[in-house]
Amino acid sequence: MRFPTAGLTALAILMSPLATAAAEPAPPAAAHKARFTVDTPIADLMANPGAKAVVEKVTPGLESNPHYILFKMMSLRQIAPMSEGKLTDAHLAQVDQMLAKLP
Secondary structure, eight states, X not given: OOOXXXXXXXXXXXXXXXXXXXXXXXXXXXXXXXXXXXXXXXXXXXHSHHHHHHHHHHSTTSTTSTTHHHHTTSBHHHHGGGTTTSSOHXXXXXXXXXXXXXX
């Protein structure tokens, strides 16, 4: 069985990432600026020096916790209920305010 190669070539071009990217309008420049919140994965916060300083100020030793590998892809908000009261709503609000001030 033979397939028409012209049709497959056209389909491949249309399905390519370049064609998809060209067809979608570019988001506004402000959309590219990352803003950290208590809903950002902890690993992402810890990868940014400013965000890491904020997190360590409110939750010292978080990154050295032996279970860090298990919860690093979760957010602070997600781990709060498991923190046995060590990460309260007040802590989350404080972290959120401090993260919002980061450049």
